[in-house]
Amino acid sequence: MTELKNDRFLRALLKQPVDVTPVWMMRQAGRYLPEYRATRAEAGDFMSLCMNPERACEVTLQPLDRYPQLDAAILFSDILTIPDAMGLGLYFETGEGPRFKKTVRTAADIEALPVLDTRKDLTYVVDAVATIRRELNGRVPLIGFTGSPWTLATYMVEGGSSKDYRRTKAMLYDQPEVLHVLLDKLVLSITDYLNQQILAGAQAVQIFDSWGGALSHNAYQEFSLKPMQRIIDGLIKEHDGRQVPVILFTKGGGQWLESMADSGATALGLDWTTDIGSARARVGNKVALQGNMDPAVLYAQPQRIRAEVATILKSYGPGSGHVFNLGHGVTPEVDPAHAGAFFEAVHELSGQYHQG
Numbered sequence: 001m002t003e004l005k006n007d008r009f010l011r012a013l014l015k016q017p018v019d020v021t022p023v024w025m026m027r028q029a030g031r032y033l034p035e036y037r038a039t040r041a042e043a044g045d046f047m048s049l050c051m052n053p054e055r056a057c058e059v060t061l062q063p064l065d066r067y068p069q070l071d072a073a074i075l076f077s078d079i080l081t082i083p084d085a086m087g088l089g090l091y092f093e094t095g096e097g098p099r100f101k102k103t104v105r106t107a108a109d110i111e112a113l114p115v116l117d118t119r120k121d122l123t124y125v126v127d128a129v130a131t132i133r134r135e136l137n138g139r140v141p142l143i144g145f146t147g148s149p150w151t152l153a154t155y156m157v158e159g160g161s162s163k164d165y166r167r168t169k170a171m172l173y174d175q176p177e178v179l180h181v182l183l184d185k186l187v188l189s190i191t192d193y194l195n196q197q198i199l200a201g202a203q204a205v206q207i208f209d210s211w212g213g214a215l216s217h218n219a220y221q222e223f224s225l226k227p228m229q230r231i232i233d234g235l236i237k238e239h240d241g242r243q244v245p246v247i248l249f250t251k252g253g254g255q256w257l258e259s260m261a262d263s264g265a266t267a268l269g270l271d272w273t274t275d276i277g278s279a280r281a282r283v284g285n286k287v288a289l290q291g292n293m294d295p296a297v298l299y300a301q302p303q304r305i306r307a308e309v310a311t312i313l314k315s316y317g318p319g320s321g322h323v324f325n326l327g328h329g330v331t332p333e334v335d336p337a338h339a340g341a342f343f344e345a346v347h348e349l350s351g352q353y354h355q356g
């Protein structure tokens, strides 16, 4: 295996000393970059990019080539590859987000769903991970990812994006045992999916629980956190002589950090509504933290971006255990120069918190 030249990101996740705070950005390969839009135009559409390992590798590396400060790469793919491989027929309607040709709304629909065998059913993802890892050649670590069972279930039941998760929540309250059958199939499929990404070369994994924050306190524990905990329990802990850290990101999960910290995750992703210093005090030594600048700060001028970075670094305070990121994905309208100012500010302003 090629030696890792920059391991700041992995070290921070394990709370080992670092020289500066590592930084990466959710959706760092995406529509705000002109080079991404050019490759996507050549490929035809988004899913063709994901399904072609060479193209997926090309766009994964684009932000790293533009921004030398980036301390991690993330697999270019989507969380909806799993429901697509289960036979739901994913497509993207311009301006409307993801849609499925089929939905799962009854016990019979859910019974008919397969548990996935990643190497067979999602070969293109495994191939993309292996290709990216080879082309990275040890520059920075590669992050693999999945959607959480609850988040994927909302797309499968609603048939696409939703404002209120009406049908999924009706199922949760009226037929919890039926929703649990769906979540169980997702837990098994996702555990294999992440393990195959790890075996193919992913050096850390992130679980995107994008819509966990829409649940009630009790429902979050039972229908989102528990299934994620089962996934974490089933993951390969160490590969190629290194621990494989797991980042758990529940958007809107700020009030549940204590129970999330008991899930077995290595780190928690925070959205921007939580003060990172208070979060650190609440989770103590159990987990590292990732986040958590409001993505909208990137609409402001570079000086203002720098000031927000400084505030978050100060709130986290001295010592390792912080991976800088946005609190959610970067938006397509952001000026690439502003993203650059963000990454620079993290490295330039964080050295003072890592002395001795």
Ligand SMILES: Cc1c2[nH]c(c1CCC(=O)O)Cc1[nH]c(c(CCC(=O)O)c1C)Cc1[nH]c(c(CCC(=O)O)c1C)Cc1[nH]c(c(C)c1CCC(=O)O)C2
Pocket: 025, 026, 027, 028, 029, 030, 031, 040, 046, 074, 075, 076, 077, 078, 079, 080, 092, 094, 095, 096, 097, 098, 145, 161, 208, 209, 210, 251, 328, 329
């Ligand atoms: C809900 C969700 C999805 N996908 C994802 C989530 C969780 C988001 C979170 O909590 O941060 C996760 C995702 N989507 C993408 C990644 C790649 C990794 C990364 O760079 O972070 C990841 C981790 C690429 C993508 N996934 C998508 C794009 C844009 C594709 C394009 O139009 O080129 C990218 C770069 C498409 C996508 N895929 C999805 C949506 C809602 C969209 C946007 C549709 C639209 O705005 O038209 C489903």
